[in-house]
Amino acid sequence: MKPNGDSPQRPWLRFVAPALALVGLAVWELQARRGAISTLFFPAPSVILSTVVEMSRGGKLATDVGVTVLQLLAGFVLGGSAGLVLGMFMGWSQTARRILDPFVAAAHPVPKISTFPLILLIFGIGIFSRTLVVAISAFFPMLLNTMAGVRQISPIYYEVAKNYGATSGQVFTRVVLPGSLPLVLTGARLALNRALSITIAVELLMGENGLGTLIWYSWETLRVEDLYATILVVSVLGIGFRWAIALATERLTPWQVERSA
Amino acid sequence: MGLSCRNLHFTFPSRTGDVSALEDVSLDILDNEFVCIVGPSGCGKTTLLKLMAGLLRPTAGEIDFGTAKNGRPRNALAFQEHGLFPWMSVLDNVAFGLRMQGASRKASHERAAAFIDQVGLTRFTRSYPHELSVGMRQRASIARAFVADPEVLLMDEPFGSLDALTKLVLQEELLRIWSEHRKLVVYITHDIEEAVLLGDRVLVMSGRPGRILEGIPIPLPRPRDLLDREQPEIVKIKTRIWKLLESEVRMIARRAT
Numbered sequence: 058m059k060p061n062g063d064s065p066q067r068p069w070l071r072f073v074a075p076a077l078a079l080v081g082l083a084v085w086e087l088q089a090r091r092g093a094i095s096t097l098f099f100p101a102p103s104v105i106l107s108t109v110v111e112m113s114r115g116g117k118l119a120t121d122v123g124v125t126v127l128q129l130l131a132g133f134v135l136g137g138s139a140g141l142v143l144g145m146f147m148g149w150s151q152t153a154r155r156i157l158d159p160f161v162a163a164a165h166p167v168p169k170i171s172t173f174p175l176i177l178l179i180f181g182i183g184i185f186s187r188t189l190v191v192a193i194s195a196f197f198p199m200l201l202n203t204m205a206g207v208r209q210i211s212p213i214y215y216e217v218a219k220n221y222g223a224t225s226g227q228v229f230t231r232v233v234l235p236g237s238l239p240l241v242l243t244g245a246r247l248a249l250n251r252a253l254s255i256t257i258a259v260e261l262l263m264g265e266n267g268l269g270t271l272i273w274y275s276w277e278t279l280r281v282e283d284l285y286a287t288i289l290v291v292s293v294l295g296i297g298f299r300w301a302i303a304l305a306t307e308r309l310t311p312w313q314v315e316r317s318a
Numbered sequence: 319m320g321l322s323c324r325n326l327h328f329t330f331p332s333r334t335g336d337v338s339a340l341e342d343v344s345l346d347i348l349d350n351e352f353v354c355i356v357g358p359s360g361c362g363k364t365t366l367l368k369l370m371a372g373l374l375r376p377t378a379g380e381i382d383f384g385t386a387k388n389g390r391p392r393n394a395l396a397f398q399e400h401g402l403f404p405w406m407s408v409l410d411n412v413a414f415g416l417r418m419q420g421a422s423r424k425a426s427h428e429r430a431a432a433f434i435d436q437v438g439l440t441r442f443t444r445s446y447p448h449e450l451s452v453g454m455r456q457r458a459s460i461a462r463a464f465v466a467d468p469e470v471l472l473m474d475e476p477f478g479s480l481d482a483l484t485k486l487v488l489q490e491e492l493l494r495i496w497s498e499h500r501k502l503v504v505y506i507t508h509d510i511e512e513a514v515l516l517g518d519r520v521l522v523m524s525g526r527p528g529r530i531l532e533g534i535p536i537p538l539p540r541p542r543d544l545l546d547r548e549q550p551e552i553v554k555i556k557t558r559i560w561k562l563l564e565s566e567v568r569m570i571a572r573r574a575t
Contacts, residue, residue, distance in 0.1 A: 213397060213399060213401045214401065214403060216368075216373055216395070216401070217395065217397075217401040217403070217414075218414075218418075219373065220371055220372075220373065220393070220394065220395045221394065221414055221415040221418045221466060222392075222415075222418040222419060223418050227418065231403070231414075232403070235403070235405035235406075236403075236405065238405070310405070311446065312404050312405045312406075312446040312447075312448060
């Protein structure tokens, strides 16, 4: 058996986590109804759920979800594709890597959200500045993973391709692209994750619409149920993206030994 | 056509100065000849093969492919680590050489499928390399080398990592396929017995810097029975090669301590 592979024995183990979650929610619900915990801070799960339903009436929630998703995707596509292209280049060319790596190493640890006020100052308040900071946050995970993805391709595959007469273009499409794809997808997953966090943060700070704005508004008006409900929606979004990338990974890289999710 | 190397030298830079990997290597190989090269590890066998494949350029000397004008003939490499692309199915891997030669997807797949049948992997045509055993991957690798119909086939310890039984079966299959599709084969191994059983001729190389110590013809008829390895002729040649290599290996061991 593989060291980290899940054993096929004790199949009931997979039901333990959902069961624990259900028990936890039931206790929470009960205690909230009995008044044992303050519903001001911890409204009952059923109340949170009905708040989501209530908020989704009238289309306001859908609009906010749409705004957040568009904002995050715009930043992800912009920063992610820049990271992809530069990552391929830096993985491929040692010269490029040696020149650019110090800049990456210097810029990467900077918390991206800390640059937001500066970006606002330079580019003004508006969608462009918001997209830019999300793009910057998505750029780095994509860049670093793509570069690593290209670099971990064993030299033997280049030799084989060359030996069978592949041109540089063919080496790129037949070796570099598929060889780096697994790590590119890892980069995409991390970049989407980062983009979601930064989008929410930016909206908390100065959104006009979107889930982050909704969270902030709920806090200002002390509507705790709305606060919980919106966090729940954001979490579902995050899980949705994760699931989408997992699906894409399964479809696009069928040669990867399947690992447990 | 044939292949001849004239006074090949190969040096590469290292931290402690230039290292000479090959020194004055000259050899001639005939068309359709199966030549095995044996030598101690680190003697530059793989370097020699990569020079023949055009993956490295000699520091001095030249490689001549006889009548193959305008440069080098088509050659195909097969490695110990098989070198199958993990992201391609067996079919796409085997068809790779043909695709690179410009054949259509359909035509190359058809030809590849025929060779996949020949190495007994029909059921695994659509599988990925990670789904195959080591021996099966090596078969796919051999199919890939033969399907491209190279004029020169270069093999670098292709069966080095296999267990004895699988190795025997694959050696037999290699000889069978080779007898159907005759090519010039350069086969590198450190297994003296394997070299004698497979080759028309065995070239014995010295330790680094690699030189050709001797070329020993193997006058055994073909097809050969690979199980009959104790016949006096074979034993005699093996002993002769071992004696040639023994002093080399001892010298290397002394240098290492």
